[in-house]
Amino acid sequence: MEITKELAIKLLKQMMQIRQFEDMIMELLAKNIAEGGSHLYAGMEAVAVGAISVINPDDYITSTHRGHGHAIAKDGDLKALMAEILGKKTGVCKGKGGSLHLADLSKGNLGANGIVGGGIGIATGAGLSIKLQKQNKVVLCFFGDGATNNGIFFECLNMASLWKLPVVYICENNKYAMSVSVERSHAVKDLTKKALAFDMPAESVDGQDVLAVREVVGKWVNYARQGNGPSFIVANTYRYYGHSRSDPRVYRTREEEKFWRERDPIIIFSNKMKEMGILTEEEINLIEEEVRKEIEEAVDFAIKSPYPEPEELYTDLYV
Amino acid sequence: MRIITYRQALNEALDEEMARDERVFLLGEDIAIYGGAYGVTAGLWQKYGDQRVIDTPISENAIVGVALGAAITGMRPVAEIMYIDFIGLCMDQLNNQVAKIRYMFGGKCTVPLVIRTEGGAGRSLGAHHSQSLEAWLIHIPGIKVVMPSTPYDAKGLLKSAIRDDNPVVFIEHKMLYNTKGEVPEEEYLVPIGVADIKREGKDVTIVTYSRMVLFSLEAAEILEKEGISVEVVDLRTLLPMDIETVVKSVKKTNRVVIVEEDCKTGGTGAEIGMQIIENAFDYLDAPIIRVAGADVPMPKSPVLEKLAIPDVERICKAVKEVLK
Structure with a gap:
């Protein structure tokens, strides 16, 4: 797959935005500036960025409880996302959703979800909606390895395959459902096999390689757009932080973490771009510096933003 | 029509x-x-x-x-x-x-x-x-x-x-x-969130909905012959509840019987009753009575099933009770 300089900058920048956004939230949590929970996407950037880079602005995504990366990759506004995570009035959901419910329908982001597997129904419904309205859109439905043990996964993949809906189901296999490993919770260790039950094509991909993700997702997006129906992709990846802020990570080893950190998606891509002569070290540093400024501005904006007015408690419930 | x-x-x-x-x-x-x-x-x-x-x-x-x-x-x-x-x-x-x-x-x-x-x-x-x-x-x-x-x-x-x-x-x-x-031939809409007085009366208000409206109307018919005038309020929508219409009726009759088919404990009637107390306590001349479903899984036997939900007789009895 050909890669232009413009595209390389976009992919690298988004991955850096996500990484720095997440590192910043970890810092805000530690300082108690951010309250509540937050599930961080650091380490998994290539999946969201690679997958979303092959769809159009009016295509849809559904996201997960670990949804900051998807929201940023779907053209999310860093300031409005950061403000939302701090529960501020200027947040993308007016401070009513928070980390678990980042959504922006105007950009095709049908929302993160506090329930594991919760977005699979919405994604499948959006696929049905596209088909009924004879549109040429597609849906990328993200979820984790844990969600593939949930009933709605089976119900929806069956329907999508039966009705040939334009949905690409992307399982981000980061090896652990909170603390329980794939080995300890799935009878089938190769998760792509789950698609066999629905006669749905499936493929796994290296989730640390943004170009590999682009290639595989791009193929199945085209397949969906041509009316061939859904597909199931398993992106093998790893989350650097624990499940959430309070996770002591007793269920995995530091060696394993080190192994995956050496397969860092940003480093892999940066090196490749340098090798191919598309980006220089200086250019990469410049992008990183630019992103640092953006994140600082976003945090500054979020911290300085007001909380919602008390009257907002009862607004937005009904039309 | x-x-x-x-x-x-x-x-x-x-x-x-x-x-x-x-x-x-x-x-x-x-x-x-x-x-x-x-x-x-x-x-x-x-x-x-x-x-x-x-x-x-x-x-x-x-x-x-x-x-x-x-x-x-x-x-x-x-x-x-x-x-x-x-x-x-x-x-x-x-x-x-x-x-x-x-x-x-x-x-x-x-x-x-x-x-x-x-x-x-x-x-x-x-x-x-x-x-x-x-x-x-x-x-x-x-x-x-x-x-x-x-x-x-x-x-x-x-x-x-x-x-x-x-x-x-x-x-x-x-x-x-x-x-x-x-049902008219021509198009019409019924608004959501608005209760309906299915029968006007002055002695007792029955607040009810769904099938129990029919049972309550039957009871009201029987009670009329005994000189008791019953108003039947059909909620039609439970959420949002049109408590204003209920309160208006309570202010007229001062006595309330709630008829519901669901299980009594934690049931819809508990919510209706509490909203009446919050909004019209001073107008009540007697404690509110609930005629509700039994707190049991629905039994198969038609004899037991009938006992598990309100019937006309129990509604009549409750109305007389609230008038005592």
């Missing part, structure tokens, strides 16, 4: 709204070729085809989730959950997604979604096909809950529900499908 059944009234409402707005489509189990377990969607698949009337697999959670996804991306789905007893299978999607999505997203989406289902006892179907679970639903902010008692209300309310930009759970009653009533 012409007389049609509750079932026909519902079928007309669906037909008219599908003809009026091509974004309206139906999905559910056995609703297409079969025409619905209780025949409400009969003939619509033949008329509108596979794209508008969709038979789904037996996947209640996905039915509601898929309907939600379609609703927030430009369609106006009407999903059918065959029995309210199956609502537990889709309670996650209903409670966590459908009801909350608009609020969680700061008002940035609308959910024009109707979930039709039916409930209630009376056909000796046992514990998994006879429940009245509306109290579970009125505990969920973000949805509306409608329970019509007559063919007229059923048609007018279903049309309003389909045009509503909020999610509406529309609960029919299996024992009402064959009941008949006046």
Whole structure:
């Protein structure tokens, strides 16, 4: 797959935005500036960025409880996302959703979800909606390895395959459902096999390689757009932080973490771009510096933003 | 005026709204070729085809989730959950997604979604096909809950529900499908959230809804012969509840009997009664009495089933009791 300089900058920048956004939230949590929970996407950037880079602005995504990366990759506004995570009035959901419910329908982001597997129904419904309205859109439905043990996964993949809906189901296999490993919770260790039950094509991909993700997702997006129906992709990846802020990570080893950190998606891509002569070290540093400024501005904006007015408690419930 | 059944009234409402707005489509189990377990969607698949009337697999959670996804991306789905007893299978999607999505997203989406289902006892179907679970639903902010008692209300309310930009759970009653009533030929709507005085009276107010409206009217008829004048308030919508109409009636009669088919403990009547106390305590001349379903799983035996829900005799007795 050909890669232009413009595209390389976009992919690298988004991955850096996500990484720095997440590192910043970890810092805000530690300082108690951010309250509540937050599930961080650091380490998994290539999946969201690679997958979303092959769809159009009016295509849809559904996201997960670990949804900051998807929201940023779907053209999310860093300031409005950061403000939302701090529960501020200027947040993308007016401070009513928070980390678990980042959504922006105007950009095709049908929302993160506090329930594991919760977005699979919405994604499948959006696929049905596209088909009924004879549109040429597609849906990328993200979820984790844990969600593939949930009933709605089976119900929806069956329907999508039966009705040939334009949905690409992307399982981000980061090896652990909170603390329980794939080995300890799935009878089938190769998760792509789950698609066999629905006669749905499936493929796994290296989730640390943004170009590999682009290639595989791009193929199945085209397949969906041509009316061939859904597909199931398993992106093998790893989350650097624990499940959430309070996770002591007793269920995995530091060696394993080190192994995956050496397969860092940003480093892999940066090196490749340098090798191919598309980006220089200086250019990469410049992008990183630019992103640092953006994140600082976003945090500054979020911290300085007001909380919602008390009257907002009862607004937005009904039309 | 012409007389049609509750079932026909519902079928007309669906037909008219599908003809009026091509974004309206139906999905559910056995609703297409079969025409619905209780025949409400009969003939619509033949008329509108596979794209508008969709038979789904037996996947209640996905039915509601898929309907939600379609609703927030430009369609106006009407999903059918065959029995309210199956609502537990889709309670996650209903409670966590459908009801909350608009609020969680700061008002940035609308959910024009109707979930039709039916409930209630009376056909000796046992514990998994006879429940009245509306109290579970009125505990969920973000949805509306409608329970019509007559063919007229059923048609007018279903049309309003389909045009509503909020999610509406529309609960029919299996024992009402064959009941008949006046329904005009010309188009009309019945507003959601407005109760209806089904019979005027001055001595006692019965607050009720769904099939129990019919039982209460029968009781009122009997009591009239004994010189007791009963006002029957049909709530029609449980969420939002039209407490103003109830309070107005209470201020007139000063005595209240609540008649509900659901289990008494934690039931809808508890909410109705408490709202009356909060809004009209000073007007009450006697404690409120509830005539409610028994706190048991619905038994199969027709003899026991009859005992598990209110009947006309118990309603009459309660009215006399509240007048003591």
